[in-house]
Amino acid sequence: MSFQYGVQQERDWNALSNDEFRQIIRHEFEAHYPSHLRYPPRRLRWHENKDWYLRMAAKGWIAPNWPVEYGGMGLSPAKLLIFYEECERWGIARFQDHGILMLGPLLIKWGTEEQRRRYLPKILSCEEIWCQGYSEPDAGSDLASLKTTAVLEGDEFVITGQKIWTTLAQDATHMFLLARTDPHVKKQQGISFLLLDLNQKGVTIRPIRDIAGHEEFCEVFLDGARTHVSNLVGGLNNGWTVAKSLLGFERIHIGSPKMPEYGLTILENVARACGAWDDPVFRDKYAFLKLDVAHLADAYNHYAGIVIRGEPLGSDVSYLKIWATETFQRIADLIVETAGPFAAIRGPVKIGNSEIDILATFYKARPPTIYGGTNEIQRNIIAQQVLNLPRR
Amino acid sequence: MNEGNETLALLRETVARTVPFDGDRIRRVRGQTPDFDRSVWRRMAEQGWFSILIPEEDGGLGLGLEAAATVAEQLGMSCAPEPFVMAGVLVPALLARMTDRQMRNEQLPPLLAGDRIVSFAWQSPNGSLNPVDTEIRATKLSDGISLSGRCRFVTPADPDAFILLARSPEGLLLASVPRELVAAHRVLESGPDGVFTAQLTLSGLRLPRSAILMEGEDVGLVVGDALNCAVIAQSAELCGLMQRAFSMTLDYLRTRHQFGVPIGSFQALQHRCVDLFIQQELARHATAAAIRAAGQGVTGRKLALAASSAKARAAYAATLITTQAIQLHGAIGFTDEYDLGLYVNRTARLAASLGNAAWHRRRYADLSEGA
Numbered sequence: 001m002s003f004q005y006g007v008q009q010e011r012d013w014n015a016l017s018n019d020e021f022r023q024i025i026r027h028e029f030e031a032h033y034p035s036h037l038r039y040p041p042r043r044l045r046w047h048e049n050k051d052w053y054l055r056m057a058a059k060g061w062i063a064p065n066w067p068v069e070y071g072g073m074g075l076s077p078a079k080l081l082i083f084y085e086e087c088e089r090w091g092i093a094r095f096q097d098h099g100i101l102m103l104g105p106l107l108i109k110w111g112t113e114e115q116r117r118r119y120l121p122k123i124l125s126c127e128e129i130w131c132q133g134y135s136e137p138d139a140g141s142d143l144a145s146l147k148t149t150a151v152l153e154g155d156e157f158v159i160t161g162q163k164i165w166t167t168l169a170q171d172a173t174h175m176f177l178l179a180r181t182d183p184h185v186k187k188q189q190g191i192s193f194l195l196l197d198l199n200q201k202g203v204t205i206r207p208i209r210d211i212a213g214h215e216e217f218c219e220v221f222l223d224g225a226r227t228h229v230s231n232l233v234g235g236l237n238n239g240w241t242v243a244k245s246l247l248g249f250e251r252i253h254i255g256s257p258k259m260p261e262y263g264l265t266i267l268e269n270v271a272r273a274c275g276a277w278d279d280p281v282f283r284d285k286y287a288f289l290k291l292d293v294a295h296l297a298d299a300y301n302h303y304a305g306i307v308i309r310g311e312p313l314g315s316d317v318s319y320l321k322i323w324a325t326e327t328f329q330r331i332a333d334l335i336v337e338t339a340g341p342f343a344a345i346r347g348p349v350k351i352g353n354s355e356i357d358i359l360a361t362f363y364k365a366r367p368p369t370i371y372g373g374t375n376e377i378q379r380n381i382i383a384q385q386v387l388n389l390p391r392r
Numbered sequence: 393m394n395e396g397n398e399t400l401a402l403l404r405e406t407v408a409r410t411v412p413f414d415g416d417r418i419r420r421v422r423g424q425t426p427d428f429d430r431s432v433w434r435r436m437a438e439q440g441w442f443s444i445l446i447p448e449e450d451g452g453l454g455l456g457l458e459a460a461a462t463v464a465e466q467l468g469m470s471c472a473p474e475p476f477v478m479a480g481v482l483v484p485a486l487l488a489r490m491t492d493r494q495m496r497n498e499q500l501p502p503l504l505a506g507d508r509i510v511s512f513a514w515q516s517p518n519g520s521l522n523p524v525d526t527e528i529r530a531t532k533l534s535d536g537i538s539l540s541g542r543c544r545f546v547t548p549a550d551p552d553a554f555i556l557l558a559r560s561p562e563g564l565l566l567a568s569v570p571r572e573l574v575a576a577h578r579v580l581e582s583g584p585d586g587v588f589t590a591q592l593t594l595s596g597l598r599l600p601r602s603a604i605l606m607e608g609e610d611v612g613l614v615v616g617d618a619l620n621c622a623v624i625a626q627s628a629e630l631c632g633l634m635q636r637a638f639s640m641t642l643d644y645l646r647t648r649h650q651f652g653v654p655i656g657s658f659q660a661l662q663h664r665c666v667d668l669f670i671q672q673e674l675a676r677h678a679t680a681a682a683i684r685a686a687g688q689g690v691t692g693r694k695l696a697l698a699a700s701s702a703k704a705r706a707a708y709a710a711t712l713i714t715t716q717a718i719q720l721h722g723a724i725g726f727t728d729e730y731d732l733g734l735y736v737n738r739t740a741r742l743a744a745s746l747g748n749a750a751w752h753r754r755r756y757a758d759l760s761e762g763a
Contacts (some may be wrong), residue, residue: 283757288753301677389657391657
């Protein structure tokens with residue numbers, strides 16, 4: 001392949017031993033990641049962490065999950081797991097990375113050569129930042145009932161509708177979205193996957209302020225927004241299949257034990273600062289949660305092993321998401337309980353010699369049980385597809 | 393690794409064939425003496441299951457804890473009353489760690505052949521799981537020792553011999569005691585599954601020097617490691633029990649109709665089942681992780697951590713699943729006639745013996761601090 005998607009990889013990462021690879025990644029993170037951006041209490045905006053990600057782009061490390069021929073690091077599953085583990089270990093804040101995590105792999109699987117050459121290089125260089133336009137006001141858990149329409153006029157789709165809960169759309173230049181292209185068939189069969197430039201007059205982006213006081217997601221109004229027919233991915237009315245075709249780590253990442261492990265560290269800090277660490281009632285609750293996290297890690301390692309061996313994952317993997325996110329919530333709730341009156345103060349609180357943002361974890365723990373398919377939807381899926389319980 | 397997996401799959405099949413679930417058999421032997429089936433025990437011996445943890449140079453199979461746990465898990469699925477973990481894992485694990493080779497050569501052959509069933513009597517009447525808390529006192533005499541004190545929760549309750557853990561002024565020791573010598577000092581207590589435990593009260597029981605199997609500072613470590621291996625195997629047995637109880641419940645929800653539909657189609661019940669499924673899977677993976685740790689040869693504190701991690705989850709999950717299984721079945725689940733109750737009762741015993749979930753959670757927390 002002569003086309004150059006991104007910068008050349010400096011070496012064949014998979015030829016290194018796991019330990020050597022981990023040391024290289026860890027050294028880069030520890031030496032260069034800005035310490036004031038570690039474990040931020042909210043999602044950072046592009047202007048806050050772009051220096052870091054432009055550095056990653058220049059090094060060729062922006063897309064560890066993409067094949068080398070498309071400008072990624074081409075990491076084997078085992079190495080990719082290490083890369084993510086090191087990111088989480090060092091508390092590296094994500095940017096609006098849907099282009100890297102979702103769109104890139106989908107274009108590599110479903111896109112045309114022309115689409116790949118047009119879009120992948122600018123995802124890699126961070127010139128174009130992508131957001132995901134799936135949810136709508138009346139299409140949340142029942143995503144397939146989405147109403148946004150895309151009507152072909154000449155060689156352009158004209159898109160009309162409203163997207164919501166669009167993470168960091170205010171930082172994005174483009175959106176990949178699902179829109180209805182055939183209203184007359186079964187709802188999943190009339191949906192197409194489209195790419196859209198947000199910089200046009202038919203697009204209005206309005207940030208939504210959340211209860212933590214942050215603006216991490218948006219409403220996106222599409223009023224006759226236009227995109228060329230060449231921006232249809234995976235064929236007309238095939239969007240549901242395209243959107244559902246996530247593989248490997250994208251499916252288990254949300255069930256990683258790192259978030260609750262980090263929560264336990266904060267819980268310990270709070271308990272020590274508040275004098276609860278040696279209280280037997282606290283210790284019993286802490287032990288319970290510590291084992292909940294330890295066993296999540298045991299289960300996660302089992303599924304990571306399946307991905308690493310290149311074997312297919314079953315629907316049962318969804319329970320990792322349920323357990324990881326609900327365990328994180330229980331930890332967050334115990335942080336609040338343990339902090340007593342300090343939990344009535346927003347932002348970093350001075351307790352003795354420590355300064356801890358008590359409510360940051362409380363707020364951070366709420367969205368994960370809702371996004372990526374609510375935990376209730378995950379339970380429906382497991383009940384019917386894994387436990388073979390009858391549908392209504 | 394593939395070869396190992398095949399061996400285990402074969403072993404699993406053999407266990408299912410040799411000791412299948414048999415509700416009539418379980419109901420027949422419960423509350424009797426013996427409270428299990430000696431002929432089944434001999435068949436288990438013929439398969440070599442008591443030799444699994446014994447190194448090959450001592451005449452064993454040297455297969456390790458993973459194989460022993462596989463047998464235990466499958467016996468859990470069959471809800472077998474045979475005391476495999478107590479007499480087929482714990483005691484061999486203990487004897488395999490004896491430093492005196494001649495002692496091993498004398499003790500092991502009849503045990504591995506299934507001709508001689510040995511119980512380990514170690515637990516203090518107050519239920520402490522710490523070997524140093526044993527209340528049996530040993531006094532050295534010119535020609536042997538004298539044992540006094542009480543010990544409880546001894547399983548199997550009616551063996552051919554006991555190994556007693558005792559404390560002498562010099563430290564812990566293990567002594568072999570034939571059943572005749574303690575028969576008169578034994579009180580049986582019945583468990584929820586109709587299996588007994590024994591309480592032994594000794595006052596000045598005299599034994600020759602040759603009865604001492606091991607003494608010295610290693611005894612505490614040896615006993616601790618053997619108990620932790622048994623706890624891991626017991627966690628696997630609990631996994632087997634909960635898996636069967638859960639699959640019986642799912643079958644019931646698929647077939648039981650009310651309001652004109654299978655009750656398993658109700659979302660409230662489906663979601664509860666998913667929560668039970670999560671606990672079952674966590675128990676499976678926590679136990680597998682403990683088995684892996686043991687397979688890597690960890691001992692002492694690290695083995696204790698692995699064992700407590702597994703048992704804390706397995707006991708919690710099995711208790712939750714079996715009790716919820718009663719609720720999901722409705723009244724039929726509370727009858728003795730329906731097989732679910734056998735699983736509930738066996739789980740109740742295993743969850744409470746060798747440390748319950750709360751005890752293992754505490755030990756896990758204490759041991760992991762500063763790790």
